Amino acid sequence: MSVYPIVFLTLSFFFFGCSSGKRSLEKGNYDQAVYKAVSRLQKNTGNPKALKTLNEAYRYASDDHLDNVRQAKLSSNVLRWETVIKEYEDLNNLAEVIKRCPSCRQEISVPERYISELAEAKLNAATIRYARGIKLLEENNRLSAKQAYYDFEKADQLYPDFKDVVKKLDEAYWAAVIKVIVQPVELNRSIYKYSNEYFQNKIYQYLENYEQRSFIKFYTPKEARKDELIPDQVLSLNFDDFVVGQTYVKERVEEVTRDSVKVGTTDGKDIYGTVKANVVTFEKTISSAGLLNVTVTDWRTKNTLTQEKLQGVFVWQDRWGTFRGDERALRNEDISLIEKRESLPPAPQELFIEFTKPLYAQLTDKIRRFYSRY
Structure with missing residues (x-):
């Protein structure tokens, strides 16, 4: 039996594993490239290719997410702050995974986290959901009350105990519920x-x-x-x-x-x-x-x-x-x-x-x- 196919498959797997982060980078999947580079560096600290991929991918990912934040804030979409939340959460997740990797911190010493910005976005998103829920509830029909319930529920998830949202949830539920004997x-x-x-x-x-x-x-x-x-x-x-x-x-x-x-x-x-x-x-x-x-x-x-x-x-x-x-x-x-x-x-x-x-x-x-x- 020939050993060449086995050697070829082993080498292919090795090169695939080493280059997977780079391919994600080249395809524009910057977040994925960061995660793969971090994973590789946790197993093989000091890998020069992985360090280079991490540096480039993190820079591009940060630029993209911050650009998405700027665009979302300028959008006319009433739920735009929920898009902002998603972008800040993605940025913070990248920073957190880099923080837990010692060799990664040598390349990116202080990955930026957006704690206050995320909190502000959640407050703004909850405010919009709450206001829309109030308006829907005032329409005084079951379908609007049902949608109002979902808005109040989302507001409470975004910013727990926002105003009197718990009371409004109960009010919307009873306005939407079908009572059956x-x-x-x-x-x-x-x-x-x-x-x-x-x-x-x-x-x-x-x-x-x-x-x-x-x-x-x-x-x-x-x-x-x-x-x-x-x-x-x-x-x-x-x-x-x-x-x-x-x-x-x-x-x-x-x-x-x-x-x-x-x-x-x-x-x-x-x-x-x-x-x-x-x-x-x-x-x-x-x-x-x-x-x-x-x-x-x-x-x-x-x-x-x-x-x-x-x-x-x-x-x-x-x-x-x-x-x-x-x-x-x-x-x-x-x-x-x-x-x-x-x-x-x-x-x-x-x-x-x-x-x-x-x-x-x-x-x-x-x-x-x-x-x-x-």
Whole structure:
């Protein structure tokens, strides 16, 4: 086997690693060139090519970022200060990475950091976001209030506790939120009371998690009465029909045979023949299913906003067997079947929970799709 390809690949990798910072510099990717040069100098201090790349790349990167700052400040873009923030943060990141590299500091002794300039830019950006949020909130409609919330949120991120931004966030949220009363699934059959409560609680848990990342607020009827709430919508859940424990038992008889089996002895000689058996297979199927009617209604107009019937099905199956005839005729699979005994089926309450599992998956998907538009 020739060693030349291996040597060539090794040398190629070496030269690629050594020249990668320079190539970034030549392509105008000055920030990237700085980071690569620093990384190389941390592994190989005093590398002359890396030091040269670092010096040139840092100078060009600084010039570009400061030029971008000047242009952004002159821009008519209302969010121009956020561009300024990005440029100052990039400059400070470059300075920080050089500061942590001793050999780099020999080439660039004091990389400039823009701390006060960045703080001023953040204050200006937060001021603009806050002012725009106030103006949007005054438009007194849900969509504007939603955008105002995002502006107040951004202002708080840029400059924490800016003015009364936390209060304005709460004000914008309640102006934008859709209030929905959830009418629970009602059942008249007491045997399924706890199973239905389990299903209902899972729905409430999902809704609680969903509203934390949306502008939808869900209420139980009890909560709505307590708060004297006037809702925007009502989400109604009703079983149009359901059946639990519908049982079918199917019986199948199959004759099995085996040839060349000893069946007796005559005059001291073994006699071989065919033996037979009837294998009886029992298959029990217990089906449970329900049809859940999901309706969202506008509280003010009483118009139906969406309606869909969701179907949930669960099938429990059991299989066992017996036989009549000569045991020697049985196949391996027949023996396995016959050794089984009829299993005790799940309780009705468990069957109810099982058929509501696919309903839950469909319902949560329906809610997510419908309320994503809000």
